[in-house]
Amino acid sequence: MKYWLGLDCGGTFIKAGIYNAEGKELGIARKNLAIASPHPGWAERDMPTLWQTAASVIREVLNHCGVAAQSIQGVGISAQGKGLFLLDKQGQPLGNAILSSDQRALALVQAWQKAGIPQDLYQQTRQTLWTGHPVSLLRWVKQHQPERYQQIGSVLMAHDYLRYCLTGELACEETNISESNLYQMECGTYDPALARLLGIGEIIPALPPIVGSAEIAGRINATAAAATGLQPGTPVVGGLFDVVSTALCAGLQDETRLNAVMGTWSVTSGITQAIEPGFDYPFVYGRYAEAGKYIVHEASPTSAANLEWFCQQWGIHDYAALNHCVAALPKAGSQLLFTPFLYGSNAGLGLSASFYGMQAFHQREHLIQAIFEGVVFCHMAHLNRMRQRFPHTSALRLTGGPAKSAPWMQMFADVSGLPVELPQVEETGCLGAAMAAMVGTGAFSDFTTAQQALAPRIETVQPDASAREAYQQKYQRYLALVTTLQTLQNTDFKETL
Structure with a gap:
């Protein structure tokens, strides 16, 4: 039998899955990944x-599935994009990775925004500027950790680093590095x-070759x-940015x-097959896995991790109970609003969650419902803009852990x-990575x-027309709250006082 292994490195977990040529998943192993926040x-x-x-996790899934190492035909890796994984000139990790x-x-x-740099960049890179972009982090390291900056030998992202660990070969995979x-x-x-424009021109020699x-x-x-149990000589492909996967x-x-x-x-x-100019909004493009195509996407760290934080604070582990309590409440029945900006915002730099x-009569289930709603409302900001670029959209395919939540x-x-x-795929990151290896x-x-x-089986959820007006009214209140927070963020209280 022939099998392929997909490794998926996310923000919270790393997972390994084994698949046969029909895409059947033999098993998954997963472990939590710690995030350090020294400041x-x-x-x-x-x-x-x-x-x-x-x-x-690779060794665990091989053992769990009982698959012989020589049966693995190839390995692929899917991972979070952007961030910064540095090696020194001896090929060793240079401090912690920055996510x-x-x-x-x-x-x-x-x-940079005040100086108009993003506008200069966009026509060439089709990227906006974000705090987690490699260029932003490299410039920060240059300014604040100059000795570390001088020691940089290679600039990588997450799956590039893991591929290097597996093979000893340096490369930057195109779907990911295209958004750097x-x-x-x-x-x-x-x-x-581009590097010179951002004040990091000397970094170019540290960029490894680009691979597909x-x-x-x-x-x-x-x-x-020896570390994984894989067979020496097993091919490892470039891999995928996880949104492509x-x-x-x-x-x-x-x-x-x-x-x-x-x-x-x-x-x-x-x-899409073409970069289309002429929009007021700067849509982010990246190279797609298939030659001649691009992926266009909107993204912000404003999703289900907000619910994870809430559950951690209150020791909640029963997600079925969460779904039950939200489903039991009237749709959009509470005036309570939540802005899901614990880890960043798609409405402005520096905005915070709230x-x-x-009021005193609100119960925990109302807070959970507000988090569910706030995450969806935040997604809507992306979806509404994307529908301008994709006016023929007739359905939305949704993936990720919350896809298992019927009320969500x-x-x-x-x-x-x-x-x-809802594509019925348990682990899209692992399967996508294995697909690249296939x-x-x-x-x-x-x-x-x-x-x-x-192609997986698809389940479809149809919209409830009777709930649309109530949700639209609450969504407008959410947008008004975000506008108020933007004003508050931009107000100089020293001048006011």
Whole structure:
């Protein structure tokens, strides 16, 4: 029998899955990943520990499934995008990795915005500027940790680092590095002029070669084989930015479907064959896994991680009970609002999370309902903009852990007014990574063929027309609250006083 292994590195967990040529999942192993916050707004990860954890989940899934190492035909990796994983000139981790949710570069990005730098960049990179972009973090390191900056040998992202640990080969995978603000989107190459514009021109020699998602970028070396149980020489492909992985598993192939991902990040994606200018809003483009296509997406760290935080604070572990209590409440029946900005905002840099409208009669279930609603409302900001770029959207495909929550999915359908289609894939990151390995090792000729062969069953949630007016009224109140918070954030109280 032939099998493929997909490794998925997310914001909270790392997972490994094994799949056969029909896309059947034999098993999954997962472990939690710790996030260090040595200062407010910082989000870091210990790189050696990440590799050790990755190796352990690979070994665990091989043992759990009883699959012989020689049966694994190839390995793929899907991971969170952006952030910064640095190696020194000897190829060793250079301090902790900095994750995409890190906000230490906030003041720097705000200064760039005032100087008009994002507008200069956009026409070349098709990216906005975010605190978690590699360029923002590199400039911050240069300013605040100059000795560390001088020691940089290689600039990587999460799956590039894990691939390096598996193979000893340095490369940057295209779907991810294309969104770094160091890459000319239409030319498909690094551009030293971009780095110079951002004050980090000397970093260009530290950028490894670019590889495709399904391109064999290296093979399992002896050290990694001993740590993981994989066979030495097993091919490892470039891999995927996780939003690309989920789009592949959701079956996106044309402009009639958008894919929403609910996890640490709120992401809405669409697939297109062309970069279209002429919009007032700067849509973010990235290279797609399939040659000649782009992924367009909106994203912010404003999704289900807000509920995870709430559950951790109050020791809640029964998600079925959460769903039950939300389903038992009238739709949009409470005046309580929640802005899901615990880890960042899609409405302005520096905005914070908050409950508004809380009174003594509110119970815990009202707070949970407000979190459900706030996350959906925040997704709507992305979805509404994306529908301008994709006017023929007829349905929304939704993936991520919350897709298992029936009341949350019904809420998404009710608020958006679109049918919500739920691909029945347990782990889109692992399957997408395995799909890249299948294409790279010749099991399928390309990603479109792989998508068609591995197409999952789809369940559909239709919107409840009777709830739409109530949700729209509450959504307008949410937007008014966000506008007020923006005004508060931008007010200089020293001048006022």
